Amino acid sequence: MSNRKIEIMDTTLRDGEQTSGVSFSASEKLTISKLLLEELLVDRIEIASARVSDGEFEAVKNICLWAQENNYLDKIEVLTFVDKGVSIDWMLKAGVKVQNLLTKGSLNHLIYQLKKTPEQHFSEIEQVIKLAQENGIATNVYLEDWSNGMRNSQDYVFQYLDFISTQPVKRVMLPDTLGILTPWETNQFISKVRISYPNLHIDFHAHNDYDLATANILEAVKCGVNGLHLTVNGMGERAGNAPIESAVAVIHDFLPEIEINIKESSIYKVSKLVETFSGVRIPHNKPITGDNVFTQTAGIHADGDNKKNLYFSDLLPERFGRKRKYALGKTSGKANIEKNLNELGLKLNDEDLRKVTQRVIELGDRKETVTKEDLPYIISDVLDKSSSYTEKVTVESYVLTHSKGLRPSATISVRIENEVFEENAQGDGQFDAFMNALNKVYKKKKLTLPNLTDYSVRIAPGSNSDALCETTIMWETDNKTFTTRGLDSDQTVCAIIATQKMLNII
Template sequence: MTKRKIEIMDTTLRDGEQTSGVSFSVSEKLTIAKLLLEELKVDRLEIASARVSEGELQAVKKITAWASENNNIDKIEVLTFVDGGKSIDWMLDTGAKVQNLLTKGSLNHLKHQLKKTPKEHFADIKATIDLAAKNNIKTNVYLEDWSNGMRNSKAYVFEYLDFLVTQNIERILLPDTLGILTPKETFLYIDEVRTKYPEIHIDFHGHNDYDLGVANVMEAVKAGANGLHLTINGMGERAGNAPMASVLAVIKDFLVDVNITTNEKALHKVSKLVETFSGFRIPVNKPVVGANVFTQTAGIHADGDNKHNLYFNDLMPERFGRKRKYALGKTSGKANIQKNLQDLGISLNDDELKKVTQRIIELGDKKEVVSQDDLPYIISDVLDSDTIEKRVVVENYVLGHAKGMKPSTTLQLIVEGVLYEAHAQGDGQFDAFMNALKKLYKTHSKKELPALIDYAVRIPPGSHSDALCETIITWKREKNEFITRGLDSDQTVSAIKATEKMLNII
């Protein structure tokens, strides 16, 4: 069976840039364009709207110059307007060779925005198409508000299409401009156009206002659409456009009679770059490209993956240049931890694994996710703690820090079953803690506290602001130095834990 080819047109640089607050620089546009064509291998790019700004002009010039050198100029498209030839002059200045002409696809838009009759609008469109052809510019035609046109003024839509199929154009672009279509309507309307005009090339341009963008694209392809307009990360006005990653996955896995030539493995790389350039953050649960979508959190899922991949589906992370992860937190089981240990090349015996698991669960109650980068620190903390007999316990403490007042600490310490309490101030919260501790020892103990000679804090590489924090303190007692470590998501608490270990050592 010969599969039907579906063209993928990316409009991140045009429609996607209409996302509120997003504006790409000239160099960013060129970089994204190169990645989309060379790495993701989309069929076409819509890169700009004509006559918008000087920056837009320079960006299009850069992209068309690169595209011409690399035999891609016919893949570069620009949104133009029925404006008496001004857009055509702009295109000639940039070197672009394909225009996507914006016209009225509903009688409502035509009457109230242009205030023209269909006959007048068609005449203006014909003049623009002819002028483009005279200047060796190919034309695709957008029917703006086509979805509302099919709902409310279908006679006008087909009168317009009857005219368009007689013109010198390449493609007809049918947008759900306001994102109002249901999947059923999308199929019926595209099918109706396809049935009446079996030879024309139809593109569908879906918006996501009701979160139906991907479903509508799927139905458009089933009904006979030849091309799709998509954006990286679903960028676009309001709720955005149909998202590239989700649509490509859906087409590959559910529409077996069609063919696309995009490279799935490049999706994540392109997605992250566009996120960086745009500042438009990818939701962590966004299918295919979100940070969490290939992360198993529940221990039962990791266990199932070990037993015949029970929790896998066709969306394997390797397809998209990614890797499955197993989160560590309060819902983790031994299977999750073992998966992470395997990645790190670390092996623990059953008793050690049980203690590490319990420690991760405790930390998970305070910190939502414990990362793989945290794991060696946790193991070191747990195994180090096992070597120290716990005769001194920091039972309770209150750390106070208020504007205009010195930090203070109230400390309760249990030493071999006896409770002691002290209060002190200091230059910082940990300094106040140490001053309270010194009070207790001066009053109740003949022992001297070691001198604190070095204090270092570090977080695991790759971690963020909520990372686990390891505090490493070097103590000196008489002529001997020794080191203790504390681990917690709070820096002061991790230092207190390191101090508690010191108290037990002495």
């Protein structure tokens, strides 16, 4: 027995563009259209609403020209209206060959919005479908507010379906327009329609107002729908539409007898492009495409992955063109560190690994995430041979100020063995002010500080503004030259840490 095939219609460029603040340019729409059809392999795309604007018309026209050259024109669809042929005329000029006709799927919408009887509405729909057919345009029909129609006016819904069954339409599309359905209702309503009209091609269009869109998609497929309407990143009005990334994963893993065309490994690539074009950021914890969803943070999970992949599931990141990561922070264990060191081609003995792990945990208490790229700096700091001294000098506290129009200043408290000194000084920068105050302390002790001969700061490539940085300072006394390092997410603090090491060495 062959698998049942489900069509996937992507409506990112039409329904998804109704996300507040989103408007794709003509070139962005063409680029996304190409990716959806050629890279992600969706079956159809709904790219616009008819009659919206001149810019929309040009975008649709460009997509249709490309689609005609590449034999995709029958996969390009636009939303149209029961408007005595105005939408059909728009389509003919734009070159579109498939209309998704918006009709009323609930009695409330029909009575209070159109103020018409079912018979009047059906007659006007019939005229539009006939005109489309005469002009070589195929018709699918949306039953707007169908879910409320099934809840509150089922007699009307079935009266409509009786009528539309007699018309030359390719697909009957059932939207949960306001995202009100529960999975149980989705199951009941779709089953009832499917049993009553076994020969209709039925599409289901879910919205996510209760965060149930993916669950409702799953139930709709179980109950025999022929097609699903989805958007990249779940974009859409209010809480959005059913996300293509989640729906595809759910169908593949929980309904293996269902065949869909989507190329999973391209999902992340398309998702990130849509994120860039739309300006709508993907939440870090969004299933499949969020930055953190394939990142193990707890050390016990990394350890379990080392021992027969105990924390793996069927949602392997490689399916979606991604890689598993092991976060570094206060919950890290040795296994997390080792996973990241392996990726960098580094290996430490047990004692050094313990020291590095402890340093990562300390840093994680102050900085939310330590990156893999930070590790070489942490290793350098922890294993720094210049750190092997008895600590007799500590910079107990300091206040650094930097104001426009005023010289930077520093107030410091330094403990030298059992004696505490406080001083204040100004300088050309915060660290210079710190060093001037420190010089005052050492003059009281009749001691001389080494000369600072070189100063460099390094930050891991590709880091953010909160990245760890490493400051390396070269010092020179009468009889030797040596360097010290400091590691922190604040560059001035790095320099102070390196300076404290110097104070103990001398």
